[in-house]
Amino acid sequence: MPGKLKVKIVAGRHLPVMDRASDLTDAFVEVKFGNTTFKTDVYPKSLNPQWNSEWFKFEVDDEELQDEPLQITVLDHDTYSANDAIGKVYIDIDPLLYSEAATVISGWFPIYDTIHGIRGEINVVVKVDLFNDLNRFRQSSCGVKFFCTTSIPKCYRAVIIHGFVEELVVNEDPEYQWIDRIRTPRASNEARQRLISLMSGELQRKIGLKVLEMRGNAVVGYLQCFDLEGESGLVVRAIGTACTLDKLSNTSAFLPACNSPSKEMKEIPFNEDPNPNTYSSGPSTPLKNQTYSFSPSKSYSRQSSSSDTDLSLTPKTGMGSGSAGKEGGPFKTLLRQQTQSALEQREFPFFTLTTFPPGFLVHVGGVVSARSVKLLDRIHNPDEPETRDAWWAEIRQEIKSHAKALGCHAVVGYSESTSICEEVCILSASGTAAVLNPRFLQDGTMEGCLEQRLSWQPGFFSIGSEKGEVDFFPQSQDSSSLLGIEEASPPGCGFCHIPYDELNMPFPAHLTYCYNCRKQKVPDVLFTTIDLPVEAIVIGKGCLIQARLCRLKKKAQAEANATSISNLLPFMEYEVHTQLMNKLKLRGMNALFGLRIQITVGENMLMGLASATGVYLAALPTPGGIQIAGKTPNDATYDQHISHMQKKINDTIAKNKELYEINPPELPEEIIGSPIPEPRQRSRLLRSQSESSDEVTELDLSHGKKDAFVLEIDDTDAMEDVHSLLTDVPPPSGFYSCNTEIMPGINNWTPEIQMFTAVRVSRLSTINPTNQTLNKNFNDLCENLLKSLYFKLRSMVPCCLCHVNFTVALPEDELVQIAVTAVAITYDKNQALQANKAPTEKSQQRASTDNEEQLQFPLELCSDPLSSQPFSPAKEVLEGASSHTGIPAAQRVLKSHSGSWFRAGTSPEIDRCNSWIELIKLKAQTIRRGSIKTTTSLEKASPLAEGYLRHRSVPSCTNSTVSVVKMTPLSFLPGAKITKYLGIINMFFIRETTSLREEGGVSGFLHAFIAEVFAMVRAHVAALGGNAVVSYIMKQCVFMENPNKNQAQCLINVSGDAVIFVRESELEMLPVQPSTAAPQPTSSAGDVTT
């Protein structure tokens, strides 16, 4: 019995009137944990009862502590009839189970009822005494920390990143149990809420066990989702990245802080000291690993079939040692083998992280994704997780092999999702194929790194916090000679360099020498699912790019339905890709980050929504323009029309370049080749019409090597598409938007943030809907929603919408639901201008401040010796893109094997639909976002942040001040330093009403519910002692209505990390210890020796 849970019920306030006669309430409280229940006394005739109960003590084992929520029910005592429930509070006590998080939960919680919403508040104190003998038979995993944040949390450093953990639990959905017919909606909702809470606890415990097995102590990038499968069950599944984290010492927390996120990220590795572990095995590691040498003959093909895909993949898997001879030096192979072997031991070398410690990411291959259509009513044993486990395993296997095809041994920025409609379920997974530095992946590390790090320290320290990005690269003389040259490229562009073999490219693609280092090959476009690496050199600003698509589908049952969906998917992927590529070019940019493609299935249509942040990477070539080719060139008016369109497109590109400040340096063309397309030579990209496969083959674009992107206007559909390209309105002036954490080119955020959720449900009411009209409607819906956000947030200008996250659902016929969560952050315009000027003045186009300039020194130093090394640029360069799927990842691919798509229909049980790969890579040097303090804006936001809600004109309301809790989908708060992580927030709520009209219709109902969810999240965070939630995400928002019955129901699932942050302005006020900067070298040196 390793734990004692103690609960005290202090008081209630603002309770609803339960007794109409007296206008008062006789309230008491039931406190339930597991199967034990305690009750307080009845506090008669009051709406503000003071129970001041004793400590209720539950003696439980830690397994129970992890699984069970604490359940507090407030009731109205009734002498003659049954007591009426007022509402409930569920408290997840997990944060109390590990020592570094919260020690007590204490505060006012909204009392929540699934029918009436929030009804007053209750003050509760919760503590846990854990006994320390919990090692015997671990069923529990107390002590493993969970983070939703998809980067290494700010006050920790990663000792080892172990890798992928996943788990899935299944239960019968209470809503579909027979008893649901006789119980009240309230009872049914509460049963569901409780079940999901239990399942989440169990899931987290099981994942924790896996982490302990891997000898980790934390899960980062934890993403938990639930699938409402209906009759076949309720699935809660989670993925994450197991890590061993070390808490940074307190002194580092008080280092002079810097307010730019990117800098902050750097700072962590800076403070971080080499872990003893990382050096212990020393040079033996690479040698040892060689014994695992990679066998090209080993088949990576998925056992799961899909023959054509396999065919296209198999040759590429040989890339490892097979092509080693052609590569720049033996080390590449060695490094690769080493990492590969480290990763090969894992079943799935996946990482849910999107931001990495500097140096972790060596190369990026491109996006890999896989989807599969399943029939839920075919699950053999629905109550057991096996079938779903097998489904996911299959998809992951596929992802893994795609990554291999791109010459990558790992997948980063990995995520999974589902879309369910009736009995059909689409499972999707996507990520970014990458080559990783092995240092973080295992206990051993290369000595070279250590030496280099030591020798570099003085220089770095004099600069300030810059060092992280270099030290994992084998870049010093020693290490470069030891490790081989090909890794020697400046870190800013290294990740763009292609990881695959140039002679053995997974797909035809156009490669050029890196525009930054001129040594390695880069693709012309790079798509990724990760955040922009902090060291990447970006020109200008980024912007949100979305591809939107609807496809009609016949209503069908079971296998026929699954087949038709499977048949549609490849076309959708292709079209989405084409749109993204066109829009990217239209903005004069060459890379996408944070790409997320969501395919949603409905009764009679499929919808695709892809969001990403476009940027111009300095390492990649300038994108060519978009050329329009008419089909009937003889018609004069038609020609005129075409040329008019062409002009419009060109104008838009020019305007966008100005808007996003994209002014790449002019490069002598002979060096690079010709980035500017010669009109005659260009390859043409083709729009494939989904109906006809023959058209696809007709347009083979893979010959020629030019950049221009041709849109062939061969029918009215094509015309429509070109029009829709041009309808995307740029955000109003003063606004930028992106779906990544940080916006490239803006580096002076103020602390003023506004997180919001907007939801729209629209009827696509066309009588005879066609794909085109639906597309247009959907496009308008998204554009209008964005417009409306810009208008609402106009008072925050100049500002940027960050982490814009769209989710699409098709609740019923013709209804489309779009939910957006994002955060608006104000930035300082004057400073932005300064910062922007710097790069334009410099031909290197670095968004730099003084710091950054200084930083260049060490970088140059480290690259100089390398460039003097014999260097063979002849290394093969290859460029990835998808092939087996038939979708052109870069622009010219469209191979005949795209026919493979159509195979799927035959066995809907395992419909592997599509998977496509994208990639490219780029190179750049370190970008250093400035660390300019923004004092003026600090003032603006401070009343919000620390304000006590007391005001002169309303003076006397003394008894409580509600503390402000900030919420953000980002992993950081601008202008603030996170000093403590208090635990994960993972909440699930159901709200139902049978008086929809009275509550203000669907909008009134949902508005109130979302506000209530926010309020409950804030209350839980405040009770943990926190003042913010970071990495907040609304994972699910399922809304159903029945206006005829005046009813509606909504389910919302949210999560995030509760934290304590301190304003940098406050940190500065603390007496600065002279030792904070100086002792760093010594302390790190000290750690090395330990």
Add this chain to the structure above:
Amino acid sequence: MSSDLDVFVGNTTLIDEEVYRLWLDGHSVAEAVARRLRGGVLEREGTSVAVLQSDTRDHYRTFQMLERLLHAPPRLLQQLLFQIPPERQALLVQRYYAFDEALARELLGKKLSKGTKKELDEVSARTGVGIRSCRRQFDNFKRVFKAVEELRGPLAENIQQLFLLDYAAIVFFANSRFETGKRRLQFLSFADFAACAQSMMGHWSQGALGEPPDPRAPEAAEPDGDLPKSFLQDLKELKVLVADKDLLDQHKSLVCSALRGKISVYNELEANFKALSRALVNVGGKLTHARDVRDFFVDLVEKVIEPCRSDKWSPGDLRLFLTHYTAARHQALWERYMAAITACLLRMYHD
């Protein structure tokens, strides 16, 4: 394509002051959108009517949800549902409880009953304040009145604590039911009455004496909205000033000798002194009877202000007269009484 459902919820609740004003004024969403359009927001922000409608509806929903909390401002500070910065909360409360003086003037002294509420249509027509706004303000008056009715302690402070200061006058009037609607009182504005109420509460009420009320004293149990009974009772003693001829003559000679040559209307003063003095004293004496209390302002106007005005007294003359009239007697009760009367008369003496 119509949006069935369209919501925007911020972690910090967005409050648009312009829309709040429109909502408070009782405009429907459509009217509010039309007014915003006329305000030129479309041109400024380059947005569309649909966006404006959606935005307005969002704000209206927020305000409707907030209204419940605005009914008890301290709850607004404690609630967890909306995260609103303190200065915005203050703004919400202030604007919500702000009232149109024209409307307040109409309602002064009226019983805040259902009957009165039914007459709001006419009031709305007369004052030009929208009917919905009239009803909201009426309900505000009533809510404040009800909330402080039972409370002890200084009225103004109670109201200040729960709502806002301005309400003291309205509650005081509603409580004492002074007549304010007569035609001869029409020249007085709400501000005049509010100032009078403030002087009366300031000088006459229990809390105004500057000492904590003695809990054993009978007044301590009374709500502060009523004037203390013992004080009113004492005022009856003052009648002797006009009933006793010697005292009246003595008073007159003291005042006249002090004012001779200093006041332009000396002759008129000498002629009217007794009538004026009687009026001034009797007003106080009548305050014990609820029915006569109603006539307080009527009496002052009819018996003091109008005669003076017809004799062409300047405000300075009146001030001089009242100062010396009060100073001629040394008695705490008298000075306390006359302080408020003087303040009221000086405030009311205008066209």
